[in-house]
Amino acid sequence: MKEMIYQTVCPGCNIGCGLYIRENEEGALTVDFMKSSSANLGKLCRFGMKLPHHYSKATSMVDGKEADIDAAVKAASDKLKGTRNVTMLAVGATTNEEHLGFTKIADALGTVVNTGIGAYEEIPSECHPSISQGIPLDDIENAGRIALFIDPYVQYPLLVRRLLAAKKNGATIVSLTCCDLNLADENVSINPADYKTELGLDSNSIIITDVNPHSDAEQVKNLLNLALVTGSKIMFMKPFVNSTGVHLLGKSAGQIGLHDIMDGINDGSIKTLVTLNSDLLELMPNTADAAETLEKLDDLVVITSIDGPVNEMATIVIATEPLYAKAGSFMNVEGQVLNNSGESTVGIDAMSTLSQNLGGEAFDFQAMHSKMMESVVRKFTAPKYSELECKVMETAAPAENSGNLISVYNPFMWCNQTDDNDFVIVNMNMVDKLGLQKGGMISLTSDAGSVNMRYTVRDIPDGLILTMKKLPVVTGNTTEVKAEAV
Amino acid sequence: MANVGDMVVGYATDENVRSRGASGGLVTAVLAAALEKGLVENVVVMKHINEFEAVPIITDNVEEVLASTGSLHSVPVNLAKYAVGRKVAMPAKPCDVQAVIEQGKREMIDLDNTYIVGLNCGGSMHPITTKKMLVEMYDIDPEDVIGEEIEKGKLIFKTKNGEEKAIAIDELEEAGFGRRESCRFCTLKIPVNADLACGNWGVIGDMAGNATFCQVMNEKGAKLLENAIEAGRIEVQPASDKAIAIRDKVNSVMEDLGSYLEKEIFPEIPDEERMQYYMDQMENCIDCGACKEVCPVCACGEDSKCTMFHSLVDNYKMSMYHLVRFMHLSDSCIACGQCSDVCPSDIPITLLQSRFSIPSQRRRNYQPGMNLDTPPFFEVMLK
Amino acid sequence: MMTDKEWTPKIVAFCCNWCSYGGADTAGMGRFQQPASTRVIRVMCSGRIDPLHVFNAFLEGADAVLVTGCHIGDCHYVNGNEKTEVRYQFLEEMLQQLGLEPDRLHLNWISASEGERFANFIKDVTAKVKELGPSPLKPAGVK
Numbered sequence A: 001m002k003e004m005i006y007q008t009v010c011p012g013c014n015i016g017c018g019l020y021i022r023e024n025e026e027g028a029l030t031v032d033f034m035k036s037s038s039a040n041l042g043k044l045c046r047f048g049m050k051l052p053h054h055y056s057k058a059t060s061m062v063d064g065k066e067a068d069i070d071a072a073v074k075a076a077s078d079k080l081k082g083t084r085n086v087t088m089l090a091v092g093a094t095t096n097e098e099h100l101g102f103t104k105i106a107d108a109l110g111t112v113v114n115t116g117i118g119a120y121e122e123i124p125s126e127c128h129p130s131i132s133q134g135i136p137l138d139d140i141e142n143a144g145r146i147a148l149f150i151d152p153y154v155q156y157p158l159l160v161r162r163l164l165a166a167k168k169n170g171a172t173i174v175s176l177t178c179c180d181l182n183l184a185d186e187n188v189s190i191n192p193a194d195y196k197t198e199l200g201l202d203s204n205s206i207i208i209t210d211v212n213p214h215s216d217a218e219q220v221k222n223l224l225n226l227a228l229v230t231g232s233k234i235m236f237m238k239p240f241v242n243s244t245g246v247h248l249l250g251k252s253a254g255q256i257g258l259h260d261i262m263d264g265i266n267d268g269s270i271k272t273l274v275t276l277n278s279d280l281l282e283l284m285p286n287t288a289d290a291a292e293t294l295e296k297l298d299d300l301v302v303i304t305s306i307d308g309p310v311n312e313m314a315t316i317v318i319a320t321e322p323l324y325a326k327a328g329s330f331m332n333v334e335g336q337v338l339n340n341s342g343e344s345t346v347g348i349d350a351m352s353t354l355s356q357n358l359g360g361e362a363f364d365f366q367a368m369h370s371k372m373m374e375s376v377v378r379k380f381t382a383p384k385y386s387e388l389e390c391k392v393m394e395t396a397a398p399a400e401n402s403g404n405l406i407s408v409y410n411p412f413m414w415c416n417q418t419d420d421n422d423f424v425i426v427n428m429n430m431v432d433k434l435g436l437q438k439g440g441m442i443s444l445t446s447d448a449g450s451v452n453m454r455y456t457v458r459d460i461p462d463g464l465i466l467t468m469k470k471l472p473v474v475t476g477n478t479t480e481v482k483a484e485a486v
Numbered sequence B: 001m002a003n004v005g006d007m008v009v010g011y012a013t014d015e016n017v018r019s020r021g022a023s024g025g026l027v028t029a030v031l032a033a034a035l036e037k038g039l040v041e042n043v044v045v046m047k048h049i050n051e052f053e054a055v056p057i058i059t060d061n062v063e064e065v066l067a068s069t070g071s072l073h074s075v076p077v078n079l080a081k082y083a084v085g086r087k088v089a090m091p092a093k094p095c096d097v098q099a100v101i102e103q104g105k106r107e108m109i110d111l112d113n114t115y116i117v118g119l120n121c122g123g124s125m126h127p128i129t130t131k132k133m134l135v136e137m138y139d140i141d142p143e144d145v146i147g148e149e150i151e152k153g154k155l156i157f158k159t160k161n162g163e164e165k166a167i168a169i170d171e172l173e174e175a176g177f178g179r180r181e182s183c184r185f186c187t188l189k190i191p192v193n194a195d196l197a198c199g200n201w202g203v204i205g206d207m208a209g210n211a212t213f214c215q216v217m218n219e220k221g222a223k224l225l226e227n228a229i230e231a232g233r234i235e236v237q238p239a240s241d242k243a244i245a246i247r248d249k250v251n252s253v254m255e256d257l258g259s260y261l262e263k264e265i266f267p268e269i270p271d272e273e274r275m276q277y278y279m280d281q282m283e284n285c286i287d288c289g290a291c292k293e294v295c296p297v298c299a300c301g302e303d304s305k306c307t308m309f310h311s312l313v314d315n316y317k318m319s320m321y322h323l324v325r326f327m328h329l330s331d332s333c334i335a336c337g338q339c340s341d342v343c344p345s346d347i348p349i350t351l352l353q354s355r356f357s358i359p360s361q362r363r364r365n366y367q368p369g370m371n372l373d374t375p376p377f378f379e380v381m382l383k
Numbered sequence C: 001m002m003t004d005k006e007w008t009p010k011i012v013a014f015c016c017n018w019c020s021y022g023g024a025d026t027a028g029m030g031r032f033q034q035p036a037s038t039r040v041i042r043v044m045c046s047g048r049i050d051p052l053h054v055f056n057a058f059l060e061g062a063d064a065v066l067v068t069g070c071h072i073g074d075c076h077y078v079n080g081n082e083k084t085e086v087r088y089q090f091l092e093e094m095l096q097q098l099g100l101e102p103d104r105l106h107l108n109w110i111s112a113s114e115g116e117r118f119a120n121f122i123k124d125v126t127a128k129v130k131e132l133g134p135s136p137l138k139p140a141g142v143k
């Protein structure tokens, strides 16, 4: 009858929604609402409501066989000892403390931890703090004008109520996304070169966009410039629960993005990869391509709390406790430090042993926690917008949308978790043009293959097809596909 | 000897429980005694995390029950869902009781095995609203709050350094704070549907603030009270006529206020505008399903009509999910407000549902969750 | 006869197998003229008609929905239609509160031999709904 109740944070994005996970005697999980959580008032989106499906427990493995965690750590130590040129990846899907522990392993191996967002490399480091930490969520409600470059309904649903509140308080909302947004007062399509003159932003405005491993650096720079020249504030949403924490804690120098990592593996310069709660099969747009690339690695060491698809391919899997049970903290997009109530340190302890075996430091949870508090909390105790400290940058035009099939990144897509989203979105003109039948399917064909999908009709620009689910025909943010009626 | 209909004023014999209790710790003592003496196997209580946060837990540990004293006005949960499938005693606000009884009607719980200690309720508040209110209206740092109380229409907060500050609830509500919307138009303030109905209304004289007025509503209630007296956990004395009169008076004032606010909260919408009104209200629904998950009267389980016949691929003008729910809950909605509380798009879903359920229930002179004599309304009429 | 240009409402009629479906059939076979606006959906008993089916018809673009069955006392499953009646009350109230015009939803008991009654019923409803115009719940793209 003993039920465990964990206070934790939703891993769906970095808004930092507080919630309870209840675990009954049989290990069955349910979500419960933590109404005193200021980021979300206990409210959750579709993804949050389905969290019990997300926390599938990982199993430690060595060379494809189940092992206990000590054996896996030992095997990883043996594998990595003396190996040069180890590449490490942690996108920010676990606690600050585990991330710092992982960094210690990187120190021991003489390398850095990559957080996977390539756009960072190309942007002056003075801008990084402003990209990493956004605006207090409450402040959105008091903005005068808000320019949206993301679809809040699909991508960051807990922003919806903030935007609606802003509207109630008199804000005007301009959407620059490809879909007409219900809550926007103006849905516009403007050439990036004209943002400055056409959008009417000023110091009472907020630009809301996002940065993720597949973001185009030029677009990021463009929007930073827009903020700089108009005096508008800018908020970069991010897809992982601790995206903010890892960027503020990590060394930004010498980092490479996911795409560089994949290129490195393909050209043979990366032979050994160690990941922390970062499943490249889920993170890369095309799973089959990613699998082909990862096959080329000599060694793939996966440290994770989740039973993800990449675990099957790993040389070694070090399975840590589920995210909700961990001792540790996260930092949300506002810069608030949010603590788990869990007390388990299995992951940190395993990383400490690994670090020690590799000739590095031993550490414990407390040490990592103090380190986090020192380096982060001192700077950002009360969330507050930090003014941009960079200068206007030279930019090239953002990459043109080269394809007609657009991936709308959302928590389900990042985790490749199933949802009631196995359909694409088209407009009425496409239905007429292709002669799509009600209840019928649309077939999509790209270089990567072909797939038949159900479809639904919304008001989107002509010629476009949107997907909220990861499709096997997808090769990037946009993909050129041939569409036909089935 | 306790009898049905008795009205007593009482308190916990344990000094510690009495002083920490909301008003004399009687409720806590009754629950603890029920567990101790084997009347039940478990008790549902609120486990405090801080002044603004508590989690309902099910416990078989008397210490845990004793530690759960105090009324948390800013923890708006409905406890019914936590009682399912057990031989249990629980504290319950009137809407909690209604939900428990509705679950009983749907055979999710065995009411014979569920002992309900009702709490009078003048309303609850949302924790985040409360924190904002503390800063803006009380000039108190929420972290410093150690206790709260409602007395004579005023909401009182006590701080670490021993200070107290009281502001009239009317004033707070005028400033946009105060009780949740569903509590404002609620008219069931004394849980006459529970086994015991407990509260501080009618506790007068030197007892005020440290005793509870308790009415025995039925045989189970008599058993609960007697059990606690026998266990030596409480002391009671008959309520005076004056006390009874005062309790009735306050109750009727509160009921009238609820009816008055109902008119204000539900302005008439002309026939030809209603469809657009509902469409506008629901246009930001993101289909998270939280409103169903949290609904304390719903007993359908995961795969139910409202979810199984609803799909994101449909581009209907209204959501099948909501249409099914509006209809399906029209005989059982108790307007507890849980769905509005959890809606990520801040849709006032309780208010929308109430526009369907209140008239439907009134027309049939039926109030859900009052007793087992009237099963779910559909069912009565279908027999 | 109607011209092509004139708008014809789409009416979904739920009919029970034993009575009203027969009524619809008789209406069709007989010489009773009725507008070609009706889609008949046959169910075994009116008691099978769930409010959900009615919502679905409206959401898919019906301009009116008819719930029909045997006369009270004649239901082939003892009291299926009495249950229909109860359910219908809730449904009617609900759709009215929702703001749907009352003329778009009807309940009628029709026996297998009442072809004319069925035809007249359809004619009436069609005329009323024509006045109202297309249903506000009709999805974009549905005619």
Ligand SMILES: Cc1cc2nc3c(=O)[nH]c(=O)nc-3n(C[C@H](O)[C@H](O)[C@H](O)COP(=O)(O)OP(=O)(O)OC[C@H]3O[C@@H](n4cnc5c(N)ncnc54)[C@H](O)[C@@H]3O)c2cc1C
Binding pocket: B020, B021, B022, B023, B024, B025, B026, B027, B028, B029, B031, B044, B045, B046, B047, B068, B069, B070, B071, B072, B073, B074, B075, B076, B077, B079, B091, B092, B093, B096, B119, B120, B121, B122, B123, B124, B150, B198, B199, B200, B201, B211, B212, B213
């Ligand atoms: C939200 C709220 C509003 C109230 N308003 C009134 C009122 O207007 N007039 C009146 O006469 N009495 C009201 N009461 C009841 C009153 O505050 C006392 O609870 C009652 O007099 C019993 O006192 P006690 O010392 O015996 O309770 P205690 O021994 O302190 O026991 C309190 C019990 O209530 C439970 N509890 C605490 N918070 C909640 C909650 N939010 N929901 C459900 N259970 C909870 C605890 O777990 C505990 O079991 C209210 C209670 C609550 C919770």
Ligand code: SF4
Binding pocket: B284, B285, B286, B287, B288, B289, B290, B291, B292, B339, B342, B343, B344, B345, B346, B347, B349
């Ligand atoms: S809680 Fe709100 S967003 Fe979620 S399904 Fe209900 S109404 Fe829609």
Ligand code: FES
Binding pocket: C016, C017, C018, C019, C020, C044, C045, C046, C047, C068, C069, C070, C074, C075, C076, C077, C079, C080, C081
């Ligand atoms: S069989 Fe016709 S209504 Fe039941």
